[in-house]
Amino acid sequence: MANLIVNGGVPLNGRIRPSGNKNAVLPMMCASLLTAEPVTFTNVPDITDVAKIGAYFREIGSEVEHDVEAGTLRLHHPKTLDPAGAEHLPLGIRSAVLLLAPVLHRMGRLRFDVDAKGCALGIREIDPHIDTLTTFGAALDKSGGIDLTLKTRPEARSIWAEYASVTATETFAMIAAVAEGTSVLTNAASEPHVQALCRMLSDMGAGVEGIGTSRLTIKGRDRLGGTTQRVPDDHHEVATFLAFGGVTGGQVTVETDIIAEMPLILEQFGKLGLQFETREGEVTVTGWTRQVTQPLTQQMTAKIEAAPWPYFPADLLPQAVGVAVGCEGDVMFWNKVYEGALAWSSELAKFGVRAHLSDPHRLILFGGNRLKPAEVEAPYIIRVVVGLAIAAMQIEGRSKILKADPLRRAHPNLIENLTRLGADIAWEG
Numbered sequence: 092m093a094n095l096i097v098n099g100g101v102p103l104n105g106r107i108r109p110s111g112n113k114n115a116v117l118p119m120m121c122a123s124l125l126t127a128e129p130v131t132f133t134n135v136p137d138i139t140d141v142a143k144i145g146a147y148f149r150e151i152g153s154e155v156e157h158d159v160e161a162g163t164l165r166l167h168h169p170k171t172l173d174p175a176g177a178e179h180l181p182l183g184i185r186s187a188v189l190l191l192a193p194v195l196h197r198m199g200r201l202r203f204d205v206d207a208k209g210c211a212l213g214i215r216e217i218d219p220h221i222d223t224l225t226t227f228g229a230a231l232d233k234s235g236g237i238d239l240t241l242k243t244r245p246e247a248r249s250i251w252a253e254y255a256s257v258t259a260t261e262t263f264a265m266i267a268a269v270a271e272g273t274s275v276l277t278n279a280a281s282e283p284h285v286q287a288l289c290r291m292l293s294d295m296g297a298g299v300e301g302i303g304t305s306r307l308t309i310k311g312r313d314r315l316g317g318t319t320q321r322v323p324d325d326h327h328e329v330a331t332f333l334a335f336g337g338v339t340g341g342q343v344t345v346e347t348d349i350i351a352e353m354p355l356i357l358e359q360f361g362k363l364g365l366q367f368e369t370r371e372g373e374v375t376v377t378g379w380t381r382q383v384t385q386p387l388t389q390q391m392t393a394k395i396e397a398a399p400w401p402y403f404p405a406d407l408l409p410q411a412v413g414v415a416v417g418c419e420g421d422v423m424f425w426n427k428v429y430e431g432a433l434a435w436s437s438e439l440a441k442f443g444v445r446a447h448l449s450d451p452h453r454l455i456l457f458g459g460n461r462l463k464p465a466e467v468e469a470p471y472i473i474r475v476v477v478g479l480a481i482a483a484m485q486i487e488g489r490s491k492i493l494k495a496d497p498l499r500r501a502h503p504n505l506i507e508n509l510t511r512l513g514a515d516i517a518w519e520g
């Protein structure tokens with residue numbers, strides 16, 4: 092495992108472009124399996140999750156041409172694929188679960204024994220995925236691992252999901268796109284990455300309505316065609332660069348075409364005293380007051396709550412915590428999604444941060460801390476590595492973040508990019 096060394100207290104300044112969104116490129120790669128025609132992606136981030144799905148595709152006999160420099164990826168899954176490799180779903184990435192629908196569609200059978208774990212945020216359910224596939228007609232044998240069979244073309248179905256799950260919505264969208272008839276998902280997730288997958292399926296020939304809403308209607312097509320898609324910029328990374336810039340007292344401008352997705356995200360970081368200027372195609376962090384906006388409502392604590400889109404994203408809560416450690420006021424972080432995403436907060440005490448984990452979902456950070464550099468250990472959670480780095484970057488002196496590798500799952504060249512902006516940060520080991 093590699094560590095990160097951060098010499099904090101140095102202002103970051105300059106302009107930067109974010110990478111493509113990991114949680115968009117991965118389902119889009121998986122959806123490419125739904126066609127035997129070539130599919131090309133641009134703005135592809137050079138991250139380990141992409142490499143793992145690419146290696147899986149090679150193992151089942153697909154052509155994978157990844158030009159890392161250009162950020163392009165061409166995938167071609169020929170008519171006949173090798174089922175022997177199919178069972179070896181990639182390990183350590185949640186997106187393994189997104190292979191279930193397309194592999195089943197292409198091969199008619201899939202046996203596997205991993206439970207598609209990604210970041211250690213608590214239980215990562217596979218039930219909604221299996222339920223979706225069996226609802227569409229897959230037969231399930233669970234006597235030895237999970238054994239799914241789907242021998243005929245699936246028929247359209249209507250599902251009202253228990254909760255708005257990102258990947259389960261993506262599984263629904265993929266299987267509905269090749270089903271006979273029109274399927275409906277109520278309580279669909281609507282994150283920007285879910286929308287990107289839906290647009291891709293539409294461009295491949297499926298009839299998709301309700302993109303970006305909680306009800307998706309999908310008219311399936313017997314045969315989907317090839318397509319060329321640009322992976323959308325990563326809204327997590329946009330906010331990440333702004334947070335790094337702001338807490339170091341610098342001015343960082345992020346150039347992106349996804350400004351329309353940013354208002355609530357910027358407003359919540361604004362509650363922590365970060366100041367922004369938004370123009371067409373770019374957003375700049377211009378200052379940091381360190382003051383937490385306190386509610387007018389008496390007896391209420393300032394809070395940032397994360398929930399399925401269009402709420403503030405759960406994958407941005409650690410970065411907001413990383414900012415808040417240097418604030419003057421108290422603030423509560425409320426992760427409504429995961430029951431295991433905040434246990435790492437005990438590490439913050441090493442930086443001199445006073446925090447109280449009220450329950451598995453709610454963390455109160457107290458303001459006015461006397462911060463000091465520290466050696467902290469990151470859990471296997473990508474965005475917590477980022478959050479700890481944001482905390483370390485605002486503290487003068489040398490901090491070390493142990494086990495920082497998960498960063499490579501989502502943020503390509505983050506260390507190089509931060510260095511270009513003036514940061515003193517480097518890998519060790």
Ligand SMILES: CC(=O)N[C@H]1[C@@H](OP(=O)(O)OP(=O)(O)OC[C@H]2O[C@@H](n3ccc(=O)[nH]c3=O)[C@H](O)[C@@H]2O)O[C@H](CO)[C@@H](O)[C@@H]1O
Pocket residue numbers: 114117185186214215216254255256257258259280399404405406427428429
């Ligand atoms: C590859 C990928 O795209 N991963 C993302 C995806 O994971 P993933 O699709 O696994 O996350 P889900 O949306 O399914 O939510 C994760 C878990 O939260 C719980 N839950 C969620 C919503 C809800 O209203 N009620 C509820 O109980 C469930 O236990 C669920 O298993 O979405 C998560 C939530 O945005 C992100 O953190 C992950 O980065």
Ligand SMILES: C=C(OP(=O)(O)O)C(=O)O
Pocket residue numbers: 113114184185186208209210211212406473474501
């Ligand atoms: C939690 C994340 O990823 P995964 O679901 O792939 O573990 C993430 O992208 O922050």
